[in-house]
Amino acid sequence: MNNKKSILLLALVFVVPVILAKLALELDWFNKGATNKGQLLDPVLDMSPLYPADSAPTIWRVVYIMPAQCEQRCQNALYSINQVWLALGRENERVSPVIITTASSDQSAIQQLESMPNLTLFSTNQQSIDRVFKDTATDGIFVVDTLQNIILRYDLQQEQQQAVMHSREILADVKKLLKLSRIG
Template sequence: MRDTESKNNIASKKTLLIMIAVFVLPVIMAKLALENDWFNKAATNKGHLLSPTVSMAALLDTKTPKWRLMYIMPSQCNAVCENALFSINQVWLALGKESDRAQALVITTEKSDKTALRSLADYPNVETLSVASTVVKDLLTSDSVYVVDTQNNAMLFYQINQSRDSAVMESRNMLADIRKLLKLSRIG
């Protein structure tokens, strides 16, 4: 009888140790992995984060809160400029029923390329906002498209290349990010 009791006691201790190992070991391993950087930290955004964000409140305070794909029209509209205009228009169109929550916006100044401004007629969904060049001079560069949140902060940017193929790929990245932002946001 004592022998059976001893076997039961050993089996109980063994079961207890297994249960502790099953629940405690993963917690210990996770803590070690975090402290020692044993894994690559993943990012789900495809654009480049602006850190810190850039406030666009001086330009957009009077506008309705929306998510914006914003581009600043340069003084000479080259292939990069044409690709950026094409990209923001295509992304806005691809948003479909969510497009009312977003806006494709081109910031223009008195120095912006006049021929390119006239070509914006080809993109009826792209809105323009005219501002003084001194206002945008130090804010952002004109070779990127920016995602501006509903509180008027530029938070992501996409570098646009001269190649139409790479611009299309970057458009896909913009679309993926803006869809994700619209899905997670209740504003705009």
């Protein structure tokens, strides 16, 4: 009789935690940990239709789509992308800051980008952008992985101080991705 109690007690010690863990997962008894600061896109968006086939596939990208009118939020986004790239230091060769323009993009803002030679300009048409982004808003800063999947989105900031703080969040996520990635 003592043997049966010992075996039953031993089984309970191993089975009860498994059952509690299963219930905790299914009933959301805890907050799932997330370390990314940006909005994780689910499902990810395939950005490969926007790039030519000969573009470097093994590089991370921080992307912004230039709107028709580049107001303060747009200026802050351009500043943030440039600052993130500069802050990466020796890791910046693994990341390319890309500004995607269309025929309707603000031409005066594009000319101002000459003062930021680190930013890569890429021109495409609005139909390609609409095909890639479908139901996702294009007014944000995006992180694109080495397989040309858009994985993270960051909102634009109206105030420059907020944009600087937001740049730190983008930088933290990009650094974490670079640390975890063996390619790019």
